Amino acid sequence: xxxxxNGSILQLKNLSVNFRxxxxxxxxxxxxxxxxxxxxxxxxxxxxxxxxxxxxLTILNLLPPNGYVTEGEILLNGLNLFKKTDEEMRHxxxxxxATIFQDPxxxxxxxxxxxxxxxxxxxxxxxFPLSRNQTIEQFLATKRSPETTKVHGxxxxxxxxxxxxxxxxxxRLPDPERVMKQYPFELSGGMRQRCMIAMAxxxxxxxxxxxxITTALxxxxxxQVLSLLxxxxxxxxxxxxxxxxxxxxxxxxADRIAVMYAGNIVExxxxxxxxxxxxxxxxxxxxxxxxDVRKPKARLESIRGNVPDLIDPPNGCRFNPxxxxxxxxxxxxKPTLKNYGNDHLVHCFLYES
Amino acid sequence: MEMRARTDDVRYALHLARQNVLVLxxxxxxxxxxxxxxxxxxxVEPSLAYKFDFAQSYCWSNSVISWGRNIExxxxxxxxxxxxxxFGRDLLKMIVxxxxxxxxxxxxxxxxxxxxxxxxxxxAGEIGGKVDELILRITDIFLAFxxxxxxxxxxxxxxxxMANLIFAVFLVWWPVYVRLIRGQVLSEKEKxxxxxLRALGTGxxxxxxxxxxxxxxxPVLVQSTLDVGGVILTFSALMFLGFSPNPALPELxxxxxxxxxxxxxxPWLIVFPGLTILAITLAFNLIxxxxxxxxDPRLRR
Amino acid sequence: MEILIVEDLKTWFPIKxxxxxxxxxxxxxxxxxxxxxxxxxxxxxxxxxxxxxxxxxKSxxxxxxxxxxxxxxxxxxxxxxxxxxxxxxxxxxxxxxPYASLDPRKTVLSALxxxxxxxxxxxxxxxxxxxxxxxxxxxxxxxxxxYRYPHEFSGGQRQRIAIARALSVEPEFIIxxxxxxxxxxxxxxxxxxxxxxLQRELQLTYVFVSHNLSVxxxxxxxxxxxxxxxxxxxxxxxxxxxTAEHPYSHYLITAIxxxxxxxxxxxxxxxxxxxxxxxxxxxCRFRPRCPYVTDxxxxxxxxxxxxxxxxxxxxxxxxxxNRHQMVTExx
Numbered sequence: 013x014x015x016x017x018n019g020s021i022l023q024l025k026n027l028s029v030n031f032r033x034x035x036x037x038x039x040x041x042x043x044x045x046x047x048x049x050x051x052x053x054x055x056x057x058x059x060x061x062x063x064x065x066x067x068x069l070t071i072l073n074l075l076p077p078n079g080y081v082t083e084g085e086i087l088l089n090g091l092n093l094f095k096k097t098d099e100e101m102r103h104x105x106x107x108x109x110a111t112i113f114q115d116p117x118x119x120x121x122x123x124x125x126x127x128x129x130x131x132x133x134x135x136x137x138x139x140f141p142l143s144r145n146q147t148i149e150q151f152l153a154t155k156r157s158p159e160t161t162k163v164h165g166x167x168x169x170x171x172x173x174x175x176x177x178x179x180x181x182x183x184r185l186p187d188p189e190r191v192m193k194q195y196p197f198e199l200s201g202g203m204r205q206r207c208m209i210a211m212a213x214x215x216x217x218x219x220x221x222x223x224x225i226t227t228a229l230x231x232x233x234x235x236q237v238l239s240l241l242x243x244x245x246x247x248x249x250x251x252x253x254x255x256x257x258x259x260x261x262x263x264x265x266a267d268r269i270a271v272m273y274a275g276n277i278v279e280x281x282x283x284x285x286x287x288x289x290x291x292x293x294x295x296x297x298x299x300x301x302x303x304d305v306r307k308p309k310a311r312l313e314s315i316r317g318n319v320p321d322l323i324d325p326p327n328g329c330r331f332n333p334x335x336x337x338x339x340x341x342x343x344x345x346k347p348t349l350k351n352y353g354n355d356h357l358v359h360c361f362l363y364e365s
Numbered sequence: 366m367e368m369r370a371r372t373d374d375v376r377y378a379l380h381l382a383r384q385n386v387l388v389l390x391x392x393x394x395x396x397x398x399x400x401x402x403x404x405x406x407x408x409v410e411p412s413l414a415y416k417f418d419f420a421q422s423y424c425w426s427n428s429v430i431s432w433g434r435n436i437e438x439x440x441x442x443x444x445x446x447x448x449x450x451x452f453g454r455d456l457l458k459m460i461v462x463x464x465x466x467x468x469x470x471x472x473x474x475x476x477x478x479x480x481x482x483x484x485x486x487x488x489a490g491e492i493g494g495k496v497d498e499l500i501l502r503i504t505d506i507f508l509a510f511x512x513x514x515x516x517x518x519x520x521x522x523x524x525x526x527m528a529n530l531i532f533a534v535f536l537v538w539w540p541v542y543v544r545l546i547r548g549q550v551l552s553e554k555e556k557x558x559x560x561x562l563r564a565l566g567t568g569x570x571x572x573x574x575x576x577x578x579x580x581x582x583x584p585v586l587v588q589s590t591l592d593v594g595g596v597i598l599t600f601s602a603l604m605f606l607g608f609s610p611n612p613a614l615p616e617l618x619x620x621x622x623x624x625x626x627x628x629x630x631x632p633w634l635i636v637f638p639g640l641t642i643l644a645i646t647l648a649f650n651l652i653x654x655x656x657x658x659x660x661d662p663r664l665r666r
Numbered sequence: 667m668e669i670l671i672v673e674d675l676k677t678w679f680p681i682k683x684x685x686x687x688x689x690x691x692x693x694x695x696x697x698x699x700x701x702x703x704x705x706x707x708x709x710x711x712x713x714x715x716x717x718x719x720x721x722x723x724k725s726x727x728x729x730x731x732x733x734x735x736x737x738x739x740x741x742x743x744x745x746x747x748x749x750x751x752x753x754x755x756x757x758x759x760x761x762x763x764p765y766a767s768l769d770p771r772k773t774v775l776s777a778l779x780x781x782x783x784x785x786x787x788x789x790x791x792x793x794x795x796x797x798x799x800x801x802x803x804x805x806x807x808x809x810x811x812x813y814r815y816p817h818e819f820s821g822g823q824r825q826r827i828a829i830a831r832a833l834s835v836e837p838e839f840i841i842x843x844x845x846x847x848x849x850x851x852x853x854x855x856x857x858x859x860x861x862x863x864l865q866r867e868l869q870l871t872y873v874f875v876s877h878n879l880s881v882x883x884x885x886x887x888x889x890x891x892x893x894x895x896x897x898x899x900x901x902x903x904x905x906x907x908x909t910a911e912h913p914y915s916h917y918l919i920t921a922i923x924x925x926x927x928x929x930x931x932x933x934x935x936x937x938x939x940x941x942x943x944x945x946x947x948x949x950c951r952f953r954p955r956c957p958y959v960t961d962x963x964x965x966x967x968x969x970x971x972x973x974x975x976x977x978x979x980x981x982x983x984x985x986x987x988n989r990h991q992m993v994t995e996x997x
Contacts (some may be wrong), residue, residue: 232935263740263923264927297852304924314855314859318853557763558769562769565832566781575780
């Protein structure tokens with residue numbers, strides 16, 4: 013990779029993940045290289061079955077028992093995650109990486125109030141520093157600055173309560189005191205998602221993973237949540253990995269976009285560069301498939317064929333059976349990474365001279 | 366959550382069988398017992414059940430196990446592998462003859478209970494309303510009775526014939542299936558494909574029997590398999606308590622009943638029939654568990 | 667010629683008090699909808715969750731019994747009708763979830779031939795099988811696929827099978843309830859274009875229900891925007907997307923993410939939550955979220971005012987969204 017490596021929060025290097033099933037080995041991720049810098053929003057875009065959720069689970073070390081890493085490594089702030097023990101990984105999941113998932117109803121504890129769950133995020137470690145007289149914005153920004161005075165016991169609980177209310181205000185929940193006393197089922201989908209965002213922020217992570225967080229939401233609520241995320245960028249000191257199947261969402265929120273297909277990263281570029289000149293045939297086709305409400309078309313485009321079976325994927329480039337530009341070499345070998353200039357990366361033989 | 370087609374079922378079943386030794390053992394045992402049931406009449410001459418020889422009743426001559434001091438040894442010339450019972454019959458041979466009796470009784474009871482329970486439960490779930498209420502109340506009444514007691518009372522009133530006894534246990538057994546399938550039908554009814562079938566104009570009965578029941582029958586199948594063991598236990602308990610139609614009937618509970626009065630002088634009469642009941646029940650339980658693992662879509666993968 | 671006429675349709679679900687089973691309120695999922703669909707056209711029904719569009723679709727088809735109002739199909743009053751087999755042939759529905767709309771234990775062949783047998787459309791099993799194989803090819807799959815089970819197919823393929831199944835009874839009218847929302851965008855177009863081709867070839871009439879406005883825009887001739895059980899705006903497809911007059915429609919359309927990083931959203935985003943149909947606000951149902959609300963909106967529920975050719979708006983005012991100001995009050 014030619015990108016500047018220091019200042020990178022997360023690096024996936026040559027990551028491959030398989031799943032053992034009774035029908036055979038599913039080669040879910042293949043030689044995935046990904047990098048997220050500080051303060052950056054990277055969107056991982058791909059359709060169903062491309063491996064984006066598997067990527068999230070691998071980063072968090074939450075693969076199901078039949079999933080395993082066959083090669084590669086994951087570096088968080090330079091630390092190799094695979095060398096961590098389970099206990100260390102738990103600490104990392106609690107303090108360094110915060111994840112927001114698609115369906116908040118199944119990820120929020122239905123029998124605890126929002127207050128309990130939110131305060132837990134603050135109080136999660138005994139020596140987690142909380143100080144009096146700190147605004148929520150200051151709290152969120154002090155991740156890497158020197159510690160403020162520590163507080164214990166009853167006062168911590170009170171401060172956590174106050175911080176929770178402030179945090180709910182920050183995520184634009186109306187009437188936060190009331191929400192604190194409510195249970196998840198009493199809230200709407202958009203409100204629950206905002207609570208999840210609040211809980212994630214409370215941990216002051218270095219990396220925020222947002223896995224299809226608006227897929228289950230109505231379009232007006234989706235717009236609210238996305239606008240909230242964008243407004244929080246300056247307040248929080250974290251990078252964001254935004255996983256979505258919707259390129260339009262990526263266009264609105266991301267600095268850079270990585271496009272995935274069938275377990276491979278096929279193209280990575282800044283958002284503007286990607287839309288201005290998409291290089292990979294899959295990216296180009298995908299962009300043509302998206303309807304643009306400003307310019308309705310007579311015929312919508314599609315990509316012929318189906319997503320390949322990852323137990324027996326095609327030889328060479330996995331996109332070759334559906335690619336309008338497929339060449340002989342595409343069926344034999346896998347393309348390597350090419351930097352097309354300005355860190356616009358693509359895996360395609362069309363660009364290998 | 367998807368249901369797999371039959372060929373995939375078989376593959377997955379074999380995969381599971383390879384993984385789970387107990388399931389494999391259970392399946393082999395069941396096969397073993399089924400084979401014995403089918404060939405019993407060839408292994409042992411059936412008329413032996415009614416050839417009594419009181420000269421050698423309650424005797425043991427197998428030197429492998431020693432039961433203690435009160436044991437009578439068998440007269441010279443006869444060498445029953447597992448001793449003899451009160452009628453002087455070779456216990457092992459009687460057990461072999463008893464196995465098909467118990468297994469076929471169990472199959473009859475389980476099959477009829479399942480059919481009745483499924484039909485009633487499915488109809489209750491599908492139609493709902495007053496019909497559902499009625500069927501549920503009747504089921505509850507039967508469920509409220511302690512099984513064995515109800516069977517005893519029935520047999521006591523209507524006489525101790527084999528048919529009556531089978532019917533008695535059946536009476537006690539069918540209610541479980543009603544609730545089992547009713548719950549399944551209620552939730553399956555809400556599924557999209559059922560609505561799609563309605564939208565296509567398919568009649569309710571057809572949807573129920575052609576679509577809903579085949580998709581919800583799995584827990585019932587698992588329960589039936591597990592119940593084979595339970596039925597054998599209940600039925601042999603009935604015999605054991607003295608409700609056998611014929612004291613000489615080769616039936617595991619019956620054979621054990623004979624042993625109650627001779628616990629110290631002929632303990633093998635309780636031990637071996639009892640062990641056989643245990644083994645058959647265990648075998649069906651194991652295979653039932655395995656079936657549940659294969660058939661439950663949520664436990665897959 | 668109007669093939670479907672819906673007049674003041676209401677579908678209310680009673681809320682019962684737990685112990686006494688008294689009715690303490692109603693979920694007014696559909697609360698007075700008027701609709702007219704012409705033969706051969708596609709009417710797009712748009713709205714977010716809780717607006718009642720799926721309930722409306724099912725009420726039209728009598729899969730849910732409407733509480734009051736009228737549904738007339740091809741001149742026939744089918745409201746609350748019980749023996750609906752004949753109607754079921756002519757009006758079909760494609761559901762949203764391709765993974766759940768097919769019986770997982772039946773082959774594709776069985777799924778396609780059963781409706782034919784139910785309606786007596788095929789004289790023998792081999793006749794039915796022949797029709798089934800024609801249908802499966804028509805939707806873009808192969809004859810071999812007839813002998814497979816649903817789980818062996820992808821989402822897009824299953825929707826095609828569902829379409830083939832709906833066609834097996836030779837319907838005239840099909841309600842498409844979010845047929846592509848579970849499908850990838852690269853496959854979506856295949857199914858949508860198939861539907862369009864079939865419409866042309868078989869002279870079908872569609873009601874296309876979706877929350878995805880871009881997709882509705884692609885498919886529809888006319889569009890109705892639903893909010894809390896009522897249609898708040900109805901117009902031709904072009905008119906809705908270019909010159910929507912109801913504030914809700916306007917915000918709905920501007921909330922759609924645009925696949926262009928240079929696009930800057932000029933509009934404010936609509937605040938508040940998607941409401942629930944249990945407590946419907948007095949006056950205009952949209953007023954709790956509407957930035958242009960006045961006293962009149964709180965008291966009087968707006969009827970559908972005419973706003974141009976084939977354009978109806980349920981709003982007391984005409985608003986200039988660019989200048990963020992009210993222009994006139996409608997008569």
